[in-house]
Amino acid sequence: MKLYSTNNPILEVDFKEAVFNSLPQDKGLYMPHAIPRLDDVFISNIGQYTLPEIAFMVARNVLQGAIPDFDLHTIINDAINFPAPVVALEDGSYVLELFHGPSLAFKDFGARFMSRVMSYFLEEGEKELHVLVATSGDTGGAVALGFLGVAGTKVTILYPKGKVSPVQELQLTTNGHNIHAIEVDGTFDDCQALVKQAFTDATLNEKFRLTSANSINISRLIPQTFYYFNAWSQLRRLGKTEVIFSVPSGNFGNIGAGLLAWKMGLPVKQFIAATNANDTVPVFLESGVYQAKPSVQTWSNAMDVGNPSNWVRIMNLFNNDRDALKDLVTGYKFGDDETVSAIEQIFAANNYVACPHTAIAWLGVQRWKETYAGENAAMVFLSTAHPCKFPDVFKGEIASAVEIPEQVKELEGKPKQAISLPADFEAFKRYLLEN
Numbered sequence: 272m273k274l275y276s277t278n279n280p281i282l283e284v285d286f287k288e289a290v291f292n293s294l295p296q297d298k299g300l301y302m303p304h305a306i307p308r309l310d311d312v313f314i315s316n317i318g319q320y321t322l323p324e325i326a327f328m329v330a331r332n333v334l335q336g337a338i339p340d341f342d343l344h345t346i347i348n349d350a351i352n353f354p355a356p357v358v359a360l361e362d363g364s365y366v367l368e369l370f371h372g373p374s375l376a377f378k379d380f381g382a383r384f385m386s387r388v389m390s391y392f393l394e395e396g397e398k399e400l401h402v403l404v405a406t407s408g409d410t411g412g413a414v415a416l417g418f419l420g421v422a423g424t425k426v427t428i429l430y431p432k433g434k435v436s437p438v439q440e441l442q443l444t445t446n447g448h449n450i451h452a453i454e455v456d457g458t459f460d461d462c463q464a465l466v467k468q469a470f471t472d473a474t475l476n477e478k479f480r481l482t483s484a485n486s487i488n489i490s491r492l493i494p495q496t497f498y499y500f501n502a503w504s505q506l507r508r509l510g511k512t513e514v515i516f517s518v519p520s521g522n523f524g525n526i527g528a529g530l531l532a533w534k535m536g537l538p539v540k541q542f543i544a545a546t547n548a549n550d551t552v553p554v555f556l557e558s559g560v561y562q563a564k565p566s567v568q569t570w571s572n573a574m575d576v577g578n579p580s581n582w583v584r585i586m587n588l589f590n591n592d593r594d595a596l597k598d599l600v601t602g603y604k605f606g607d608d609e610t611v612s613a614i615e616q617i618f619a620a621n622n623y624v625a626c627p628h629t630a631i632a633w634l635g636v637q638r639w640k641e642t643y644a645g646e647n648a649a650m651v652f653l654s655t656a657h658p659c660k661f662p663d664v665f666k667g668e669i670a671s672a673v674e675i676p677e678q679v680k681e682l683e684g685k686p687k688q689a690i691s692l693p694a695d696f697e698a699f700k701r702y703l704l705e706n
């Protein structure tokens with residue numbers, strides 16, 4: 272497998288280099304030179320296969336031998352060890368539940384696969400890999416639990432003090448082993464600035480082999496294609512012949528993976544890019560003007576992104592042709608009031624609690640159905656996180672209906688292990704050098 276940079280189409284790096292670099296030097300994003308189509312027979316018979324089987328076939332198709340079959344098999348079986356069911360709701364739509372992994376968010380797919388791929392590529396005697404990650408909540412949990420116990424790696428997570436939910440904090444701070452949490456007296460932006468500065472610091476780079484685990488790493492994107500194929504497999508078993516996916520979008524990695532799956536031959540009628548008030552992409556699709564803007568805070572805070580980092584990849588996939596993209600991708604935006612009301616409607620009609628991000632994807636389905644009456648395709652909205660991660664959003668009856676999964680029960684009662692630091696680079700640097 273060879274990859275190029277979106278800023279330099281003639282660049283050629285192999286998968287290992289792309290995984291460890293995360294970003295090319297020219298600040299573009301890595302894209303595969305070839306995105307081969309999967310065998311038509313496999314796609315027609317997809318209903319026969321399990322998620323790990325599908326994941327293996329899809330990964331093998333795109334990696335093109337970058338990881339030998341035997342090792343890829345081991346990585347997949349270890350990383351993708353939880354289900355991603357499509358659940359039919361009373362209102363006729365389907366929810367693709369992506370929150371059954373250890374951190375209860377879809378980011379587990381990317382983080383678990385990436386950690387095992389990195390560990391696989393670390394050669395005997397190579398310097399330990401030190402992963403630095405800033406989080407506003409979900410990414411840190413997925414990365415922490417994804418790398419927990421993975422040989423040859425050490426993770427340092429920075430999170431803003433008092434600004435993550437109790438479940439998220441448990442996931443970040445109760446791991447021990449190779450996972451270290453720093454509670455920063457500041458905002459998410461402060462955390463991110465500290466991490467960015469660390470990557471440019473000569474002393475730190477000399478001492479450690481630093482890497483970032485952010486969502487632009489190509490090894491996080493590839494495993495997210497698996498669950499689109501697996502959803503189609505489940506729908507085929509239900510006799511469905513067409514599918515529309517509604518994806519709650521922030522950095523556009525999730526929907527980007529869906530589009531990669533489409534490129535590999537997954538028959539998708541339409542993708543809906545559903546956003547909150549951070550509507551840079553819906554505005555672009557409508558007007559043709561891409562205007563990055565500062566993010567605004569919403570209930571669906573994992574989607575509070577004003578300049579989605581994966582957007583360049585999507586444009587690249589369509590040769591920057593907005594019209595071609597618009598044939599396949601529709602953008603809708605929804606406000607906080609609509610989100611809260613959607614959570615209530617979903618609960619009233621289905622006795623189902625959706626997290627605020629998931630509710631936005633459901634709204635995407637409703638808007639589509641209002642616009643195109645008589646739509647026959649299966650309408651699938653992606654549920655990106657378990658509602659228990661966002662307790663502040665729910666009230667009364669809905670709050671009481673939120674079930675606490677085993678993964679959380681196991682964490683409760685474990686002692687919090689976190690270092691407190693001010694939002695100050697010298698203090699952060701001293702900590703890294705001394706620990």
Ligand SMILES: *Cc1c(COP(=O)(O)O)cnc(C)c1O
Pocket residue numbers: 376377378409410486519520521522523524525526573574628655656
């Ligand atoms: C990260 C995240 C999103 C946004 O996904 P992107 O790939 O950044 O578009 C949506 N919902 C939840 C719960 C998330 O954690």
